[in-house]
Amino acid sequence: MREKQILGMIWKCNLCGFCPKDFECPGYDKDTRWESTFARGKISIVHAMMQDPELGFQNSPLTKERLFSCTGCGHCAYICPSGVDIPLIIYLGKKKLVEAENYPKxxxxxxxxxxxxxxxxxEKQPRDFxxxxxxxxxxxxxxxxxxxxxxxxxxxxxxxxxxxxxxxxxxxxxxxxxxxxxxxxxxxxxxxxxxxxxxxxxxxxxxxxxxxxxxxxxxxxxxxxxxxxxxxxxxxxxxxxxxxxxxxVDKVLNLGDLKPKVEKFLKTTIKSPIIWHDPCHLARGLGIYEAPRVILDQIQFPYLEFDQNREDSNCCGSGSGVRSAYPDLAEKTTIQRLEEVKKLGAKTILTSCPFCEYQFKSTIQKNDYDIDVIELNSLLIKLISIV
Ligand code: SF4
Ligand code: SF4
Missing domain, CATH: 3.40.50 (Rossmann fold)
Known part of the structure; x- marks a missing residue:
């Protein structure tokens, strides 16, 4: 999208302030409630950088922290009544900060x-090693x-x-x-x-x-x-x-009759109950949230849902380089998810995104949670191998 179109997107914002809603934004500071820690403030910063570079926002360490702490989860855009594509605006802001050499090392x-x-x-190994x-x-x-x-x-x-x-x-x-x-x-x-x-x-x-x-x-x-x-x-x-x-989704029955194996699998191979986590890019970004559920339903595999799920699901905290540049923020967000898992009584998180899986696993290990994580295709292969 060209800069002019992004400017038009910024002008769609009616400043209603709904975007932090129930504190879904991983970067939102609940204590200070600073405007610049949630979507409306972040897009205002990008607007200022676009309209008047002489203001110098692109050189500020605070601008760097505010924009690069956005995981690109898109929750704000889902909430926004004006249809503002906030991550797209923030990506442009990040591009401008890279041009100004003001970005995380x-x-x-x-x-x-x-x-x-x-x-x-x-990694030096070839990709197909x-x-x-x-x-x-x-x-x-x-x-x-x-x-x-x-x-x-x-x-x-x-x-x-x-x-x-x-x-x-x-x-x-x-x-x-x-x-x-x-x-x-x-x-x-x-x-x-x-x-x-x-x-x-x-x-x-x-x-x-x-x-x-x-x-x-x-x-x-x-x-x-x-x-x-x-x-x-x-x-x-x-x-x-x-x-x-x-x-x-329309081939799962070709994997054989997995239904009779589910009970034994739950007893021997996995800690249950299991909860499905919708990855942001998959569910909100690409609109793919029914396919994994239909797969699980077809094999009669039981799972719990987060209170907020599908397009309204909450971020694992790791996206857009936040895990590498702001690991404490990423971990804080993941811990919020893990506490929800605990509250709902689940023992295993099932998902279908390597970034979510990696972030959950490392945070669980570091903070000693009694929760496992499994990816959907790995679950299916383990289920198939049950005799
Ligand atoms: S995309 Fe996610 S992290 Fe970024 S401002 Fe919106 S809600 Fe916050
Ligand atoms: S919810 Fe949308 S329109 Fe309202 S302040 Fe946030 S970005 Fe602007």
Whole structure:
């Protein structure tokens, strides 16, 4: 979206002040209630930077803290009666702060790692080191895009997903020129690096468009749908871009009759009750909240709901580089979720986003909560293996 359109978006704000509602915004300071800690104040800062750079907002340490502490969860935009796309405005503000060299040093490291290694973790192993054969399936019309987190930090997500594809008889491949989806670059204001990073992968798609690309990371899927789509509109209109839960929803019965296994699974393999956590990018961002529930309902798998769920679900706290730049804020937000889990009596969080899973797991470990976390595809593979 061009700057003029974003300015128009800012002008849609009628200053009603509904956006912090019940303190859903992870960055909102409940004690001081400073305007600049919630959406209305944050977009006012971006407005000031756009309208009058001489005011110098782009050089202020406080501006940096206020904008980069936004996880991009989109809860404010869901609440906003005027339909203001607040995260989009804040992403532009972050871009301006990067141009002014006023951004967290942790994000500098992430962007440099991506530039040098093609992933945010400075991992030197090739992206397909654990599944080199998938690159050889060049005739396959389905691409699996695992994303950096499932390759380098939570490989069981990718391994279990590949097993599910095999169970379903789906021939898959990975891109020859796969790289970081660049979502984190976009959400931390480093948009200038995106086209260079992704050009070989995008050219591969242009030259040899697959029928469908399936994602296990909602952030990667969002990057393909929202960042590249403007560049690749023509091609992407004919390529299905799906989260794995959308892909699986009408095929789950092809995994065999899992219903009789559920009871034994609950007794032997997992701590129950289980609660479903809607990842922000998946539920609010992409509108995918029924597919995982339909999958669970089809196999009669019991689960609890958070009081706020689907589009109204609350953030895990880790998005848009907040985990790396403001770990205390991320942890504080995650602890709020864990306290809700405790209050509802659940023992395992079930979700479908590697960032949420990683953030929950690390916070649980650090703070000694008696709660487990499992990703949906891993749950299905474990259920299938029950005899
Ligand atoms: S996107 Fe989320 S973190 Fe950012 S201002 Fe809105 S509610 Fe707060
Ligand atoms: S809810 Fe929307 S219109 Fe109201 S102050 Fe917040 S951004 Fe502006």
């Amino acid at each position: 942790e994000h500098k490291m992430i962007s440099e790692n991506i530039k040098k290694f093609g992933n945010p973790f400075a 654990a599944w080199p054969d998938l690159k050889l399936n060049i005739e396959a019309e389905t691409v699996y895009f695992p994303g950096c987190m499932a390759i380098y930090r939570l490989p069981e997500i990718a391994q279990h997903t590949i097993q599910l594809f095999t169970q379903l008889g789906e021939k898959i491949k990975v891109f020859q020129h796969e790289t970081c989806c660049s979502g984190i670059l976009y959400r931390t204001g480093h948009t200038d690096l995106i086209s260079d990073l992704t050009k070989d992968m995008i050219n591969e798609i242009k030259e040899n468009p697959p029928k469908q690309i399936i994602f296990t990371c909602p952030g990667c899927l969002t990057a393909f749908k929202e960042i590249y789509n403007s560049e690749l509109k023509e091609k992407f209109e004919n390529i299905k871009l799906l989260h794995f839960s959308e892909y699986l």
